[in-house]
Amino acid sequence: MNTELLEALNILEKEKDISKETLLDAIENSLLNACKNHFGKADNIKVIMDRETCDYKLFAEKTVVEEVEDDLEQISLEKAREIDSTFELGDIVQIPIESKSFGRIATQNAKNLILQKIREEERKVVYDQYFEKEKDIVTGIVQRYVGKNISINLGKADAMLTENEQVKGEVFKPTERIKLYVVEVKNTTKGPKILVSRTHPELVKRLFESEVTEVKDGTVEIKSIAREAGSRTKIAVWSNDPDVDPVGACVGMNGARVNTIVNELRGEKIDIINWSDNPAILIENALSPAKVISVMADPDEKAASVIVPDYQLSLAIGKEGQNARLAARLTGYKIDIKSETQAIESGELPENYMELSEGVYEEEMYEDGFDGEYAEEYPEDYADGTEEIEFTEAED
Structure with missing residues (x-):
């Protein structure tokens, strides 16, 4: 039993998560490659390796002939019968090869072949591990800033949080743990390239x-x-x-x-x-926390007209149009927001609507309007001087 080789393979399998079978195949290929470098060719070289004990043998298969023209592939009948007297012309004789007889260059090439295979398998294992986490979240440790990008350690691999995928205003310190979304994992010659995002x-x-x-x-x-x-x-x-x-x-x-x-x-x-599957109800909910008087949604055109109380117009639109913009993206509808006054002027509401609704929203103005709890918590959502604005799903 080749105890040292077996122990080395077991350690690699445990630490690098590379299967022993893959490593044994690499060793077989490296031995064949060493034979090719040593003898010039290896077409008739056979490697027999015991998967359990890691013992291996190298044989050169030579054909028995009367006159030898190629020492690598032929053997004379006289020498063949020195090995076994039963050999006849045309028989195949297996001649053992000692790997110790290989030259320094052949041995070095065999070693490099094994190391290259280990590196390839190690990269493949890491790629497979993180490819399974694509479109999912991972926890990473901030390492350092590289220009405006951030190097993140994910365990067995590093990822780069680019400037475009960073949230504006977020600043991280080295060793800080953060959650990231794995956008894409690419397999490259230098290992897996992992694209992560915070946005x-x-x-x-x-x-x-x-x-x-x-x-x-x-x-x-x-x-x-x-x-x-x-x-x-x-x-x-x-x-x-x-x-x-x-x-x-x-x-x-x-x-x-x-x-x-x-x-x-x-x-x-x-x-x-x-x-809600009802687009009108969904749009009304999406404009929350603003109160809505009416929603007219056209599923075919993916457009909706929304009327809100005058005192809720700023809240419905939001600071710099954010509330309406997000509502449009959420619902997939182009949303046209108007106040009661604007709706009356455009004829969408009767001229006496304000009189009919007088007092209905008075209490709401104190509960949900400028003096309400929401206004106190998020005063920035109340824009100033807003007018009729349309927001589409694609608008940034």
């Missing part, structure tokens, strides 16, 4: 899957996500179980679940709304 909308989805049991087991589905990384995300959720509140499941007790995700995203606000 991808799917990062939020995967974080909810890891934090919310109901999302992970499929009871609650995340139907749509719209995100402006570092600022706000809107997600629409749906429950397959009538006894499970999808929004409540995602928020958690006292907001514990969603707050964990918000902390991971460095304070990014997350709006969770109920999904």
Whole structure:
């Protein structure tokens, strides 16, 4: 038994996760290559290796002839009968080859072949490991800044968080642990190239899957996500179980679940709304926290006209149009938002509408408007001097 070789293969299999069978094949190929370098060719060389003991033997198969023309492939009848008297002309004789007789160059080439195979298999193992994590989240350790990019250690491989995939304003310190979304894994000659992101909308989805049991087991589905990384995300959720509140499941007790995700995203606000197959209801929910008077949705044109109270127009549009823009992305509809006054002027509401609705929203203005709890918590969502604006799903 070749104890030293067996132990070495077992250690490589355990540490590098490279199968022993692959390494044995590499050794066989390296021996054949060494024979070729030593003798000039190896067509008649055979390697016999015991997979259990790692013992191996090298043979040169030579044909018995009367007159030898090629020492590498032929043997005389006289010499063949010195080995075994039963040999006749045309028989094949197996002549043992001592690997110790190989020259230094042949031995070095064989060694390099084995090392190259080990490196290739090691890269392949790492690639396969991270390819399985493509479109999923991983935890990485910040190493250093490379220009405006960040080098991230993922364990057995490094990834580069490029400037385009970073959230504006986020600053990381070396050794800090962060969650990342694996966008793509490419196999290169230098090892796997892993593209990660902190801005991808799917990062939020995967974080909810890891934090919310109901999302992970499929009871609650995340139907749509719209995100402006570092600022706000809107997600629409749906429950397959009538006894499970999808929004409540995602928020958690006292907001514990969603707050964990918000902390991971460095304070990014997350709006969770109920999904509806009715586009009008979905659009109304998507414009939350703004109150909506009416929604006229055209499924064919993927366009909707929304009317909101005058005092809710700024909230519906949001700071720099963010709320309406995210709602458009979330629903896939082009949304035209108008106030009551604008709707009356355009004839979409009767001229006496304000009189008919007088007092209806007065209480709401104090509960949900400028003096409401939401306004106190997020005053930046109230834009100034807004007018009628259209937002499309594709608008940035």
